[in-house]
Structure formats: structure tokens, C-alpha cells
Amino acid sequence: MKSFSELLQQLYFTSSNNEKSCLLRDYLARTPDPDRGWTIAALAGTLTFDFFKRQAIKTLMLERVDADLFAMSYDYVGEMSETVAHLWPDSSETLELPSLSALIEQFQQANREQVKELLVKYLSVMTPEQRWSLLKLGTRGLRVGLSTRSVKRILADYGNVEVSEIETLWHALAPPYTELFDWLEGRSEKPDIRDAVTYHPVMLAHPLPENNPMPLAKEEWQVEYKYDGIRVQLVITEKGKALFSRTGDDISAAFPDLLAKIDEPGVIDGELLIINNGTIDTFNALQQRLNRKKPGKKLMKELPAGFMVYDILVNGDCPVTALPLSERRQLLANWLDKVRSDTVIMSPVINANTLVELHAIYTEASADPGVEGLMLKRQDSAYQPGRPAGQWYKWKRQAKHLDAVIMYAQRGHGKRSSFYSDFTFGVWQGDKLLPIGKAYSGFTDEELKKLDNWVRRNGIGRFGPVREVKKELVVEVAFDAIHPSKRHKSGVALRFPRFHRIRWDKPASEADTLDNALSLIVSHT
Amino acid sequence: MQAEDWLQPREHGLYCLPADCYIDPTTPVQCALITHGHADHAIGGHKQVIATSPTLAIMRTRYGDDMAAQTQTLDYDQPYQLGFDDDPVTCTFFPAGHILGSAQILLEYRGKRVVVSGDYKRQSDPTCQPFSPVPCDVFITEATFALPVFKHPPIAEECQKLLQSLQLFEDRCHLVGVYALGKCQRIILALRELGYAKPIYLHGAQLKLCELYRNHGLDLGELTDVSAVTHKASLAGEIVLAPPSALNSRWSRSLPKVRKAMASGWMQIRARAHQRQVELPLVVSDHCDWQALLETIAEVNADEVWVTHGREDALLHQLKLSGIKARALSLVGYDGESDDTSDEEITEGAGGL
Ligand SMILES: [Zn+2]
Ligand SMILES: [Zn+2]
Numbered sequence: 083m084k085s086f087s088e089l090l091q092q093l094y095f096t097s098s099n100n101e102k103s104c105l106l107r108d109y110l111a112r113t114p115d116p117d118r119g120w121t122i123a124a125l126a127g128t129l130t131f132d133f134f135k136r137q138a139i140k141t142l143m144l145e146r147v148d149a150d151l152f153a154m155s156y157d158y159v160g161e162m163s164e165t166v167a168h169l170w171p172d173s174s175e176t177l178e179l180p181s182l183s184a185l186i187e188q189f190q191q192a193n194r195e196q197v198k199e200l201l202v203k204y205l206s207v208m209t210p211e212q213r214w215s216l217l218k219l220g221t222r223g224l225r226v227g228l229s230t231r232s233v234k235r236i237l238a239d240y241g242n243v244e245v246s247e248i249e250t251l252w253h254a255l256a257p258p259y260t261e262l263f264d265w266l267e268g269r270s271e272k273p274d275i276r277d278a279v280t281y282h283p284v285m286l287a288h289p290l291p292e293n294n295p296m297p298l299a300k301e302e303w304q305v306e307y308k309y310d311g312i313r314v315q316l317v318i319t320e321k322g323k324a325l326f327s328r329t330g331d332d333i334s335a336a337f338p339d340l341l342a343k344i345d346e347p348g349v350i351d352g353e354l355l356i357i358n359n360g361t362i363d364t365f366n367a368l369q370q371r372l373n374r375k376k377p378g379k380k381l382m383k384e385l386p387a388g389f390m391v392y393d394i395l396v397n398g399d400c401p402v403t404a405l406p407l408s409e410r411r412q413l414l415a416n417w418l419d420k421v422r423s424d425t426v427i428m429s430p431v432i433n434a435n436t437l438v439e440l441h442a443i444y445t446e447a448s449a450d451p452g453v454e455g456l457m458l459k460r461q462d463s464a465y466q467p468g469r470p471a472g473q474w475y476k477w478k479r480q481a482k483h484l485d486a487v488i489m490y491a492q493r494g495h496g497k498r499s500s501f502y503s504d505f506t507f508g509v510w511q512g513d514k515l516l517p518i519g520k521a522y523s524g525f526t527d528e529e530l531k532k533l534d535n536w537v538r539r540n541g542i543g544r545f546g547p548v549r550e551v552k553k554e555l556v557v558e559v560a561f562d563a564i565h566p567s568k569r570h571k572s573g574v575a576l577r578f579p580r581f582h583r584i585r586w587d588k589p590a591s592e593a594d595t596l597d598n599a600l601s602l603i604v605s606h607t
Numbered sequence: 608m609q610a611e612d613w614l615q616p617r618e619h620g621l622y623c624l625p626a627d628c629y630i631d632p633t634t635p636v637q638c639a640l641i642t643h644g645h646a647d648h649a650i651g652g653h654k655q656v657i658a659t660s661p662t663l664a665i666m667r668t669r670y671g672d673d674m675a676a677q678t679q680t681l682d683y684d685q686p687y688q689l690g691f692d693d694d695p696v697t698c699t700f701f702p703a704g705h706i707l708g709s710a711q712i713l714l715e716y717r718g719k720r721v722v723v724s725g726d727y728k729r730q731s732d733p734t735c736q737p738f739s740p741v742p743c744d745v746f747i748t749e750a751t752f753a754l755p756v757f758k759h760p761p762i763a764e765e766c767q768k769l770l771q772s773l774q775l776f777e778d779r780c781h782l783v784g785v786y787a788l789g790k791c792q793r794i795i796l797a798l799r800e801l802g803y804a805k806p807i808y809l810h811g812a813q814l815k816l817c818e819l820y821r822n823h824g825l826d827l828g829e830l831t832d833v834s835a836v837t838h839k840a841s842l843a844g845e846i847v848l849a850p851p852s853a854l855n856s857r858w859s860r861s862l863p864k865v866r867k868a869m870a871s872g873w874m875q876i877r878a879r880a881h882q883r884q885v886e887l888p889l890v891v892s893d894h895c896d897w898q899a900l901l902e903t904i905a906e907v908n909a910d911e912v913w914v915t916h917g918r919e920d921a922l923l924h925q926l927k928l929s930g931i932k933a934r935a936l937s938l939v940g941y942d943g944e945s946d947d948t949s950d951e952e953i954t955e956g957a958g959g960l
Contacts (some may be wrong), residue, residue: 095880095885095886095887096886097884148924151924151925154754155921158754158876161877164876166875169755265641270772500882
């Protein structure tokens with residue numbers, strides 16, 4: 083635990099990726115199994131359970147410090163684990179801390195009461211840094227500026243293998259990754275994962291560069307719609323079947339209606355949508371299914387889960403990612419023939435012979451609320467995990483805009499915890515502002531500083547961490563879509579709202595009205 | 608007569624009515640009592656300034672020899688009479704342990720004793736005389752680090768971190784952000800005490816004040832102006848002290864493979880270290896941490912505590928819990944903007960930037 087905490091502090095305060103990589107590789111080389119594997123799991127976010135809940139930490143803390151002082155400290159520090167790390171009373175006792183794996187095992191085997199005892203025991207003898215590490219580890223909230231992707235790359239460097247090999251293995255392996263290290267250090271063969279029902283890393287598209295139209299030769303590019311659903315992966319092997327989200331989470335339990343219809347082995351890439359009698363419903367409809375971890379029969383009947391398939395990674399039990407897209411598409415069609423279900427459909431290829439035709443299709447697609455724009459894929463592209471250059475492009479429909487007034491601000495998390503960086507904004511209905519959304523991106527660091535400063539000077543009230551501000555600052559908010567919503571007082575919900583421009587110049591009275599917002603809702607026909 | 612009848616927060620600072628004089632005023636006045644030389648407490652242009660001799664020297668260094676029309680040196684523990692002979696205010700300075708020359712000001716009037724403690728700390732600091740608790744009826748305290756999360760470790764521990772980092776990253780220039788007045792000299796002495804004998808390199812803004820500390824008998828060892836170093840690559844593996852604003856400036860880019868450190872009480876909070884892109888945060892403060900504030904208040908045993916300068920809310924709350932009468936003294940200009948502005952540059956003064 084001691085060296086784990088030291089590593090985290092070093093990683094946290096090191097800004098260069100190169101140095102982070104050196105630090106981690108050095109740690110891996112001098113740390114035995116299974117400790118180093120658990121460290122990798124903590125960094126890459128693959129721990130599967132919380133040791134304790136934030137609420138439990140808070141309860142224990144409040145038994146030791148006055149509630150108001152805790153609240154003021156938390157408000158200042160902006161982050162729970164760090165607040166507790168500093169506030170927890172030191173003990174004069176000393177205790178040799180267990181190894182990381184021993185510690186994890188102790189928490190794993192403890193019941194709820196024992197977890198509390200363990201927490202108290204360790205927090206009392208730890209340094210503030212070690213406390214922070216334990217709390218972050220135990221609530222799976224560790225952020226030290228290393229993405230999962232970087233962790234994989236560092237592992238690849240460590241074992242001198244290709245990062246794509248790590249990517250392919252990744253979801254079939256579990257912490258503490260001893261077989262992975264055995265292979266990386268040359269003691270054994272590469273782990274065999276052929277039959278495992280696991281998520282395969284996906285291939286992603288680049289945004290189509292603006293002002294840089296694609297040289298379109300019909301035989302080189304395959305054009306498809308970009309659907310407004312969620313990207314999923316269906317995996318069916320001898321051993322079973324599962325549906326995974328883009329982040330590799332198993333979401334099978336939420337979509338049993340879809341899984342029941344398919345038995346044909348393979349790994350299929352596609353879009354999860356609500357498909358009713360062959361018609362695609364809106365994202366809003368899908369949202370109602372996504373909100374339910376275990377849907378009832380009625381909901382599944384009203385909003386049946388559908389699958390718009392667009393690629394195949396494994397055909398039967400044979401990996402086909404190295405084949406060009408044109409050949410994969412043929413295999414996908416053959417696979418689909420055997421499935422025969424009206425809610426599993428092939429993403430159609432759109433014919434565009436000229437650039438002018440392509441633009442026309444794009445404009446048409448942009449007006450359709452069911453799609454988000456177009457996908458352009460090279461016919462000869464292999465299926466490469468990650469975001470390879472020049473292979474796939476997404477041509478997203480233009481965002482919509484509204485001028486809204488900032489109403490409330492809240493401090494962000496992590497690096498931004500000392501700034502007001504989460505903003506609730508509203509539009510006018512008569513002489514009242516109605517909140518219609520929240521945004522926390524789209525501004526530069528420089529703008530963030532100015533916004534933060536503005537909030538501090540214009541606060542008029544406080545509700546816990548939320549600061550109410552004078553209704554004076556207008557921001558132009560961009561968003562992908564607007565839907566009717568019963569959950570919001572304004573009756574609308576925005577999809578992916580973000581700051582487009584801060585209108586320091588614009589008087590609040592000239593911001594948009596709720597009617598303006600409603601007019602942007604595209605009725606679905 | 609209550610203390611608030613003759614000692615009042617006014618627009619430009621705390622005003623003592625029967626002495627017709629301000630304490631640490633933020634605008635030029637007729638008569639000013641100055642606790643210490645930080646820029647948020649000591650400005651130039653007053654008609655008369657009463658301060659300790661080092662504080663006057665600091666003010667002359669910063670604002671020139673004509674920083675005030677008249678100056679009056681007042682040593683520690685020497686009562687000095689202000690106001691009318693038949694209704695006098697007696698003013699006495701006591702060491703505050705904050706920086707060289709820093710003083711608490713005891714004002715006695717009609718039998719009431721009020722201590723304006725200015726900025727102060729309880730940790731040991733060889734650059735100045737240690738804080739001496741003065742029993743009083745009203746104690747006016749700062750609250751810069753008045754939250755129970757703040758715990759200032761011993762300075763030797765923090766400087767040891769810097770020396771360890773030098774060993775680990777021997778090819779990197781260790782650039783340490785320090786305030787030019789007080790923090791800079793304290794860090795230098797702490798490094799010397801740990802046996803660091805190599806020259807320490809300074810940003811131009813730090814030189815004059817180090818010279819002043821030297822003239823007051825502090826042996827800072829060999830100091831070199833960075834701008835006098837022609838071959839900047841030779842600064843690899845060396846310690847450079849600079850004002851915090853220079854950490855991410857163009858100036859710092861001329862140094863070889865910079866590893867950024869910063870010595871400040873705020874460095875205890877991760878987000879603050881991150882904000883300044885600090886890789887090596889050193890928790891060193893010239894103010895009291897939470898525990899030291901509470902201990903000091905218990906020690907001076909005042910009937911009443913007035914709180915200013917920082918996070919008053921938490922301290923007031925704690926004092927209420929302990930049954931001590933307390934109130935916030937809102938002074939304009941010290942802790943500038945709002946309740947959560949928390950930059951030592953504001954509270955400690957511009958520090959020679
Ligand atoms: Zn101050
Ligand atoms: Zn000061």
C-alpha cells in the first residue's frame with residue numbers, strides 16, 4: 083500500500099506523459115504480482131466493486147468532526163476524499179500497512195461492519211496522501227491523469243509488444259493480470275481468449291475536417307447514416323452471448339428482447355435503437371429503455387430494442403478484422419441472413435456519385451431527427467481498434483444554438499475543483515427564467531478563469547455547493563438536439579449542451595425565449 | 608466603554624479614534640501603525656509611519672527613502688504614548704513570528720487591552736523573533752488558514768522533499784516559487800540548516816530583500832542572481848528561487864528541464880498545486896494553521912475575539928462551539944474579493960512581484 087500510494091502521488095503531480103510512463107514502468111519492474119496487477123486495475127478503472135461507499139466515509143468522518151466544519155472544509159477543498167484525508171485525526175499508534183493485494187483482499191472479504199472497522203483502523207495510521215489513495219481506490223475514483231488507453235500503451239511498452247495486442251486481450255483478462263505479466267515478461271505464451279464472451283476494442287471515426295471536403299470516389303468510400311442511438315457490440319460464442327456498451331460494460335440484462343432473437347455466433351458492431359415495425363424511434367425513446375436496468379414486459383413491447391448492424395469483427399469463430407470493409411460487409415450480410423428478425427437490420431449504404439449528391443444527402447440527413455449525420459468509411463479499411471488516421475470519418479449534423487442566461491454555478495471536480503465550472507442556464511418565459519440545461523464544457527481555460535471570477539463577483543445566494551448568480555450573463559449554448567421532457571420544469575431537454583460563445587456583450591433581456599427553444603424541436607414523423 | 612467604540616473598521620483600515628491613527632491602512636493617511644512589511648499591510652505615502660526598525664527598512668527598500676514624510680521607530684516591548692496626555696492610548700509592539708520585523712500591536716485605552724496581531728505564526732522561524740502571546744481583552748486575529756483541513760508540517764520535512772527530488776532528478780533545474788519577503792529567506796535558511804551549502808540562485812526580484820535580511824545579521828550563504836549566469840544549462844540540478852508568477856512565465860523557459868516546486872500553505876490542496884502546474888508542492892506557510900490559531904486564542908485568553916483576513920466563517924463557528932465571544936471584522940482590501948478568494952498573493956501581499 084505504501085509504494086502504491088507513493089506511485090499515485092508521483093503520477094498525480096507529474097505532467098509529462100513520458101515521465102508518467104517511466105514512473106509506472108519502473109514501478110511494474112520492481113513490484114511483485116499480484117500487487118502490480120491491482121495497481122493496473124486501479125489506474126485503468128477495471129476494479130469491479132467499491133470497497134465502501136462515499137456515504138460510509140462521510141458518516142465515519144462526521145463521527146469525528148463537527149458537521150458545519152466538515153461542510154465548510156468540503157466546500158473549500160472541493161473534493162470528498164481529499165477533505166477526509168486532511169480532516170481525519172492522526173493517531174499516535176503505528177501499524178505496518180499491508181501490501182496492496184492484502185488490503186484489497188481484506189476489504190473484499192469484509193462485511194459492512196468490518197469494512198467500517200478496517201477503514202477506521204487504516205485511516206488513523208495513514209498519512210494524508212495514503213488516506214487519499216485508499217479512499218480513491220476504494221470508491222474507484224482514481225484520477226491521476228492516465229487514461230485507460232495510456233495504461234495499455236505503457237503495458238505494451240513494458241512488454242515490448244504492440245498496443246493492439248493488449249487491446250484485443252484486455253476485456254478477456256481480469257485483475258490482477260498475472261497471466262498478462264507472465265506473457266509480457268516472456269514466461270508464457272500469449273493468453274488464449276478465442277472462446278471468451280468478451281468485449282472487443284472498437285474502431286472509431288474522426289470528425290470530418292471542416293473546409294476540407296472528402297475527395298469522393300464512389301469505389302473508395304462507403305457512405306452510411308450516423309444513427310442517433312448508442313453504439314453497442316454483440317458477442318456470441320459457444321460459451322454464451324452478451325451485449326456490450328462502448329465502454330465495455332455488459333448491458334445484456336437491459337436488452338433481453340434483443341438477445342433472445344439472435345443465436346448466430348460472431349462479434350457484431352452496430353447501433354442500439356428502438357425499432358418499431360421497421361421504423362426507427364428517437365433517441366428520447368431509447369433513453370427510456372437505457373434508464374431501466376431490468377425492463378418490464380410492457381416497456382419492451384412498447385419500445386422494442388433493435389440493432390442496426392454495420393460491421394463484423396468475428397464471423398462464427400473466425401476473426402475477420404484484417405479483411406477490407408467491402409468483404410466484411412458481405413460476411414455481415416450472410417450472417418444477417420441466418421438471423422432473420424425484423425428488429426435486426428443492416429445499415430444501408432447510400433449511393434452518392436458526386437460531391438454535390440453527397441452534400442444533398444448530408445443536408446437531408448441533418449433534417450432527420452433519427453440520424454446524427456453521415457459516416458464515411460474507406461471500402462478497403464481493415465477493422466483497427468482505436469482511431470486510425472484517414473479510414474473512417476463522421477460528418478455530424480450541425481449543432482443547434484440558443485442564447486441562454488446563466489442562473490447557477492457549481493464547482494467542478496478534480497483539477498477544476500477550485501473553479502466554478504458547471505453552469506445551469508435558462509431561457510425566458512415571460513419575465514421569468516426557466517432552467518433548460520447544464521453545461522460544463524466548450525470554454526477555454528482562459529474563459530473558465532473569467533467565468534469563475536464573474537461568478538464570485540456576482541453571487542446572490544448559496545444552496546450547498548451551488549451558487550446562484552445575478553441573471554446577467556448570456557451564453558450561446560450549442561447542442562445536438564432538443565427533446566420534450568417531463569422531467570424538466572421547462573418541458574424540454576437538450577442533448578450534449580456546451581458553451582459555444584460567452585456573450586459578455588449581450589444584455590440578458592435579449593436572450594432566447596422558451597418558445598424559441600420549442601421551435602427547434604423537430605417533430606418526428 | 609467598549610473596544611468597538613474607540614477601535615473601528617473603516618473604509619481604509621482599522622482606525623483608533625483616541626489616537627487618530629490607522630493600523631495597516633490601505634490608502635495614504637496622516638498616521639499609520641504598521642504591523643509588518645507585506646504589501647497588503649504596508650504601503651508608501653503616509654504622513655507618519657510608526658513601525659519596527661526592520662519594517663521601516665523593508666518599506667524603504669520597496670518604496671524608496673521617501674516612503675513617508677516622517678517615521679518613528681518603535682522597538683518590541685517599548686510602550687509608546689499616542690493621543691492626548693490626559694486621555695492617552697498606549698501602544699506596544701510584540702513579536703508576531705510572521706516575517707522579519709513583524710509585530711502585534713497592543714493598544715491600551717482606559718483600562719482595556721486590545722491586541723491587533725496582524726499576520727502571525729507559531730512555527731519556529733530563525734528569520735524573526737518568535738510570537739509572544741499577550742494577554743488581552745480583545746484579540747484580533749487573521750484567519751488565512753482557518754479551516755481544520757490545514758495542517759502545516761515542519762519546514763525541515765518539506766525542504767527535505769526538495770533535496771530528495773534534487774537527488775532523484777539530478778539533471779533538472781528545481782525552480783521553487785516563493786514570496787520575495789519572508790518565505791524566500793526562510794526557505795534559504797532551512798536548506799542551509801539541512802546542510803545544503805551550494806549557491807542558491809535567485810530571480811532578480813528576490814535580491815534586494817535578501818540583502819536586507821543579511822544586513823540584519825542572517826547568514827543566507829552564497830546567493831547568485833540567475834541573470835548573471837551566462838550558461839543557463841549549468842543550472843541543471845540547482846535550486847532557483849523565484850516569485851510564484853515567474854513559475855510559468857517566459858523567463859522560466861530559459862532554465863534547463865525545469866521541475867516546478869512551490870512553497871506555500873495552499874500547496875496542501877491538490878487542485879491549487881495543479882492550477883499552478885506544480886510538480887513538487889511544498890507546504891510551507893508564514894501563517895498559523897488551524898490548530899495553532901485555536902491554541903493561540905486559548906493562550907491569550909481574551910474576552911472577545913475579532914476575526915479578519917480569510918476564512919472567518921469556520922473560525923467563528925469553532926469559537927462559538929467553544930463558548931468564546933467572537934465576531935467578524937470586515938476589513939476592506941485585505942482579502943480582496945470574496946469569501947473564497949484564497950491566494951497567498953492577495954493575503955500575503957504582492958510579495959515583490
Ligand atoms: Zn496579511
Ligand atoms: Zn503578511
